[in-house]
Structures are given as structure tokens and as C-alpha cells.
Amino acid sequence: MPDTRSEPRYDVIAIGNAVVDVIASCEEDLIEELDLNRGGMTLVDEARADELYAAMPPAREVSGGSAANTLAGISTLGLQCAFIxxxxxxxxxKVFRHDMRATGIDFDTEAREGEPATGRVLIFVTPDGERTMNTFLGAGQYLPAGALDEELIASGAILYLEGYLWDPEEPRSAMRRAIEVAREAGRKVAFTASESFVxxxxxxxxxxMIDAGLIDILFVNxxxxxxLTGKDDFEExxxxxxxxxxxxxxxxxxxGAVASADGERAQVAAEPVDKVIDTTGAGDQFAAGFLAGYAKGEPLERxxxxxxxxASEVIAHYGPRPEADMPALMNAKLG
Known part of the structure; x- marks a missing residue:
């Protein structure tokens, strides 16, 4: 283990699902015909994934995964990131690995031999921009604790964990170990709940974990x-x-959004968007923008x-990752 108080090499290191998103526009009746959970995320097996893929209209394939999307956004904003x-x-x-590295993210977890295949998310986007996701986790659910590079984890200022990956046993054990490593190294642990079903x-x-003080930054919708709280009233x-x-x-x-930190509370309105095209990745990119500011020590509201x-940038086009010049966009909007 390296010096636990050394200067971090990375701003954010994330552990998450390594999946490829397959995105297609469709009409409302197809959602009903396929008996999909409109607007939600459903885990499916490989046979169901193949069935849904065959029923999809023409689609585009882009590397995705919640935490991976967040890292892509953070990297686009100029921070140093690594993915596990x-x-x-x-x-x-191979496509996923190429896309991560091409975005400037270090990704060196060894590929797994044999079945199952690399994970994929089949995303049906209705005319109102709502996305209905059907996820085959594939190889991602077999990430073992032995695949963790503990020196890498200890070298990141923030360890970011994806709730979706908490469901399978192997990656859950790996993430528990990663939390131990990060906390022993004096790093921050961020966690996104991902979805209510999780x-x-x-x-x-x-x-x-919250009661034990193991989570420093928690993202929820x-x-x-x-x-999580059992309370329907947001304020409560x-x-x-x-x-x-x-x-x-x-x-x-x-x-909009609300945050609290050390007794301070801040909130912002949602950014205006001319037309919502696809809400895939909105929460992922919100986390990216927030963490990019947090890693730089910026005020909570900023x-x-x-x-x-x-988030407003990503919902204005198809796909879960930024397409605009994000540093320029931030500068223009923030002043």
C-alpha cells in the first residue's frame, strides 16, 4: 500500500458496470407491445436481451454504464480519471475499452475469458425523450475483488461507486473492499444509488454504510x-x-437539485433545454459536473x-455522454 497521505494521482476513480448502450427511438406502442417498464431500468438475461434487440428499430451503439458515463463527463472537463x-x-x-481510453480514462482491468459476453443496455427512447432501459450485465457482474488494483484505488482523491453494480455478489464484495482501501488511504467515497429497485x-x-460513516458523498434522485428514507415528502x-x-x-x-454539506444547504433550478431528446445519462452527467466542481474545492451551489x-447538455442529444465542448460550455454558463 502506498503512503496513505500522498498526493492523489487521480481526481476520480470509479467502479461500475462496463456495458455498451444500444439506443433506438421508438413509438409508445412498442413499449406496450414488449411489456417494458416505461421510464425505468430492468435487469434482463441474455435470452431476453437478444429478444429485445431483435425487436428494436435501427439503433446506435455507444459505450455506457452509469459510472463510466460519469467518468467520461469528468474527463471531458479536464480531470484525471481511472475506471475499474x-x-x-x-x-x-474491445469497443468499450477503446472508448474509455479514447476519452482519456485509464482502464486496465483484464478482460474475462469465456461466457458471459460483455454487458449491454437496450434503451428505447419515446418521442417525449423518456428512456426505458433493459440491462444485461453480462461479464460486468463477475468483477472479483481479486481484479482490484488497490494501489490504484488508493491513488484517487475520490472513489465513485455505482449502485447498479451492488446487485451481483462478486462486484458487491469488490466494492466493499474498495471502500476499505479508499478510507484507509484517507480518500473520499462517493456513491450513487442508481435506481429505486436497487x-x-x-x-x-x-x-x-451511511450510519457507519462509510459514504462521504451520496447521489440520489x-x-x-x-x-431510501421511507418518506414520500421530499423535505422530510x-x-x-x-x-x-x-x-x-x-x-x-x-x-432542479438540492445539496447539503457540513450544515450548508444549496439548490439550483434545472437548466433550460430547447428540446429534450434523450434523458439517458442525465443523472450520470449531473454527477460528473458536480464532482468536477467538488474535486476543485468549489462552493456547493457552483x-x-x-x-x-x-445534465442539460446530455439530454439535448442522443447518448449518455457529452458531445459539446464542455469546458467552453461551463465557462459560458458560469461566467
Whole structure:
């Protein structure tokens, strides 16, 4: 283990699903015909993934995964990032690795031999921009603790963990070990809840980690906050947990976002968007903007503003990762 108080080499290191997003526009009736969970995320097996893929209209394929998308946004903003995630030794795995490295992110986790294939997310986007996701985790759910580079984890100022990956047993154990390594090195641990169904399955784990002080930065959306706290009223839910987490960030879609840190509370409105094209990656990019500001020591409200700007950029086009010149956009919006 390196010197636990050494200057971090990376701003953010993330552990998450290594998947390729397959995105297609569709009409509402296809959602009903395929019996999909409109606007949500559903885990599917490989057979169901193949069935849905065959039913999709013409699609585009881009590397995705919640934490990987967030890192892509952070890297675009000029910060140093590394990713830990499991791909298979197949074509999609090679595509994912190439895309991460091409974005400036270090990604050196060895590919897994044999089945299952690299994960993919089949995303159906309706005319209102809502995305319905169907995720085959594939090789990603077999990330073992032995694949962790503990020196790498200890070299990051912030360890960012994806709730989606908490579901499978192997990566859950790997992330628990990563938290230990990061905290021993005096680093910050950030966690995104990802989806209400994840909290329904593992809420006791998350609440235990919060109570034990293992999470420094927690990202939730409005529905996830309600599931986590058991309180339908946003203010009640937020108040019930904000003193348990050093930094709590809650996004509220069109109602903007709220955050608290060390007794300070800030909120921002959602950034205006001419037309919502695809909401895929909105939460991921909000986290990217926020963490980019946080890593630089910026004020809480400015971090939220960065998050809102990043989210507004990604929902104005297809795909979960930024396409604009993000530093220029931030400068123009922030002044």
C-alpha cells in the first residue's frame, strides 16, 4: 500500500458496470407491445436481451454504464480519471475499452475469458425523450475483488461507486473492499444509488454504510430518496438523512437539485433545454459536473450548477455522454 497521505494521482476513480448502450427511438406502442417498464431500468438475461434487440428499430451503439458515463463527463472537463470494471474478451469488450481510453480514462482491468459476453443496455427512447432501459450485465457482474488494483484505488482523491453494480455478489464484495482501501488511504467515497429497485433490494446495506460513516458523498434522485428514507415528502426525506452524510446531493428532474454539506444547504433550478431528446445519462452527467466542481474545492451551489449544466447538455442529444465542448460550455454558463 502506498503512503496513505500522498498526493492523489487521480481526481476520480470509479467502479461500475462496463456495458455498451444500444439506443433506438421508438413509438409508445412498442413499449406496450414488449411489456417494458416505461421510464425505468430492468435487469434482463441474455435470452431476453437478444429478444429485445431483435425487436428494436435501427439503433446506435455507444459505450455506457452509469459510472463510466460519469467518468467520461469528468474527463471531458479536464480531470484525471481511472475506471475499474469487467468486460469479456469479445468485440463489445474491445469497443468499450477503446472508448474509455479514447476519452482519456485509464482502464486496465483484464478482460474475462469465456461466457458471459460483455454487458449491454437496450434503451428505447419515446418521442417525449423518456428512456426505458433493459440491462444485461453480462461479464460486468463477475468483477472479483481479486481484479482490484488497490494501489490504484488508493491513488484517487475520490472513489465513485455505482449502485447498479451492488446487485451481483462478486462486484458487491469488490466494492466493499474498495471502500476499505479508499478510507484507509484517507480518500473520499462517493456513491450513487442508481435506481429505486436497487435500494429496495439492498437498502439495508446502504443505510448501514451511511450510519457507519462509510459514504462521504451520496447521489440520489427524488424517488430514490423516498425509497431510501421511507418518506414520500421530499423535505422530510432530505432532512432525515442530510446530517448522516457529509455531502448529500438530490436531483429533482425539472425541479432542479438540492445539496447539503457540513450544515450548508444549496439548490439550483434545472437548466433550460430547447428540446429534450434523450434523458439517458442525465443523472450520470449531473454527477460528473458536480464532482468536477467538488474535486476543485468549489462552493456547493457552483458544484450544483455545474451538474445542472452537464445534465442539460446530455439530454439535448442522443447518448449518455457529452458531445459539446464542455469546458467552453461551463465557462459560458458560469461566467
Amino acid at each position: 470494471g469487467q468486460v469479456a474478451d469479445d468485440q463489445l469488450g 435500494i429496495e433490494r439492498h437498502g439495508d446495506d446502504f443505510r448501514d 427524488e424517488s430514490e430518496l423516498a425509497t 426525506g432530505f432532512a432525515s438523512i442530510e446530517n448522516k452524510v457529509p455531502v448529500l446531493v438530490a436531483t429533482r428532474s425539472a425541479k 458544484c450544483l450548477k455545474r451538474g445542472a449544466i452537464a
